Amino acid sequence: SQQGEEDPQALSIQEGENATMNCSYKTSINNLQWYRQNSGRGLVHLILIRSNEREKHSGRLRVTLDTSKKSSSLLITASRAADTASYFCAGDSWGKLQFGAGTQVVVTP
């Protein structure tokens, strides 16, 4: 079963613009994580936010978490062509990650 559902499914922006994607999840979680996947490769961990946190920053990434709405958002500021990838949210329940279907982001120069 999918824990998270991302919105939008696809996003196309120009370099320098911000990219925002949203995620909803179904069950209670210890933390929520975001991953990036470049075409046909493994996933790379980007950022983790605990269930008692509301916002977290890491470089150009900003993540929010609203446990009352079971939702999270990932903002990538000042996007670059190298940010082109698929982005997945994943809710951690009892040490297991449940992933959504992902948002495909294309950043054009």
Place this chain on the structure above:
Amino acid sequence: DVKVTQSSRYLVKRTGEKVFLECVQDMDHENMFWYRQDPGLGLRLIYFSYDVKMKEKGDIPEGYSVSREKKERFSLILESASTNQTSMYLCASRGADVFYGYTFGSGTRLTVV
């Protein structure tokens, strides 16, 4: 640089064959996971292991088994491969701290013909 290594990048097998997918991590992680990834479905958990010789079923264990004889190695076994098992298989590991991200391998793209 710490890593999770999957033995094959691409694999083509025939229907009915027994298939072994190997995963090795060098981080002394307790937890290891096998996912499959299909377009539009995201990643789905097949099996995971939190210790040597321990295994737990994930969401889609049917048609698969696993083996963890050593801490660093977690093998996924397709007992009798079928065409609906054609997929990208991803192995991941994580230490004991649940507030830490997973480290993924590069994936094995398996085609069953």
